[in-house]
Amino acid sequence: MKYFFTIVFSFLLLISFGNTIIVGPAQPIRSLKKAIEAARDKDTILIQSGLYKEGSIILTKSLTLIGEKNTVLDGEKKYEVLLISGNNVVVKGIQFRNSGYSAMNDFASIKLVDCNNVTLENNTVIHSYFAIHISNTTNAIIRGNKITGIPTSEQLTGNGIHLWKSNNAVIENNHIQGHRDGIYFEFVTQSQIRNNLSEKNIRYGLHFMFSNDDNYLDNTFRNNGAGVAVMYSKRVRMEKNHFEENWGASAYGILLKDITDSHIKLNTFLKNTVGVYMEGSSRIEIQKNSFKNNGWAIKVQASCDDNVFHHNNFTGNSFDVGTNGTMVLNKFYNNYWDKYDGYDMNKDGIGDIAYHPVSMYSMIIEQNPTTLMLFRSFMVSLLDKAEKAIPSLTPQNLLDDKPMMKMLKL
């Protein structure tokens, strides 16, 4: 009886999953293009190890393509390797390389246009202009891919994972390096970016434009040209990410430009020139983050309002907060500042006098950047002390009136 069920089930499985076509140098079908031609919806194509140079492969059927350990699809620097336009497609374990370059079109190794339910899993994409390029697609899953760009020809490289006008995408466990922007979102809604590592990209590790209602969680953005940029978007949730070592004159952990109603929670900002740079942003709750060893932990431009900073740890930053105006429409409370030297007489764990996180010197630098030369000089520390006693330049109402005495456990 047991065997009977096994047989019946395996038979059912066979029917529902279609046939398997094997492509390989030693097989009757040697070309992937031919296999796709012969296949019917729901079939699986197993591509055996080998080098396949077939120009642009176009896939419009609902197929599953599975590669072996050394299955390589090569674009010979001339073609887009795999173009997918259809529903229910899975591409797994294939190495793509050498996509073409074009000034007009965004050539990519894997391009998805007008798709629904496509999964790209455990693929390797190397030396491509754009690695994965997705437009007008719903329910794309991009998981566990390893993407490495061309590190030499700087401006001739496109984005690692590029999404345009799509929704409900899931981008997780990918490793992206050496592209223009690691992950790029334009007009993408209701999507998740989880557990990715994006590093050594020319411009941004992650670049968001006009993309509302997206979450990015547990990612690491390290050593990118300018960090991460989140621009012109609403309702973005950023949690548990690591922003590390984004050094340079215009590099930021995160650049927030025209962002509203968003959450930044439990992130770590380590060794960035500026941890968070905000311009024209409103109603953002920034809580429980750790700012460690940055040049500036936060730069809030005067164009920001109604943002709340609470329960963050600020340690080892050269400047805690920088701003360019005296108007302050943002709130700070219950943060831990390692530079706070107040006291706590009633022992409730909260300092009795307020902390002013903007030092006079950071105001001067904002207006005249070359004065940074005098940093850590005797005169500057003298001026800072004088400013603390008799404030004149620093915004008086930018303060944390309930600073924590002890570092918060995050």
Added chain:
Amino acid sequence: MKPNYYLLVTIIGLALSSCSAQPEPFKYGKDICHTCKMGIVDPKFGCQLITSKGKNFKFDDLVCLSRFIKSGSVQEKDIKQEVVINFEKENNFLDVNKIFFVVGPEVKSPMGSHAAAFANKEAAEKFNTGKTGTILTWKELLLKLD
């Protein structure tokens, strides 16, 4: 006392060089756009505004230049030159008032102006054949952009 001619020449040279208000080639990946703060990386777009005092503002897209002009940060009489990169030739700066632009969905510029610059009308028309763009002058384009 015999004057030190080398020193003199050096000083004059330095003094003259510092006031040349010319467009500067972009340092891709290093320069940032004055308006949108994005890194400038695309060699087909990008424009600059040079003031009569010689200050050079860089932008990654024409819409950012347009926003900057319309924000009133620089008065019109102080603008010496506005230049844009030729879509067909890297680091070839063109005066915006003397050239033509193709604006259409096929042009993918960094900040969504969808405008590409061409040295003359023929080049613009040639590029636009088979595409759905419109050919505009700078004045017309400024009215369309934010």
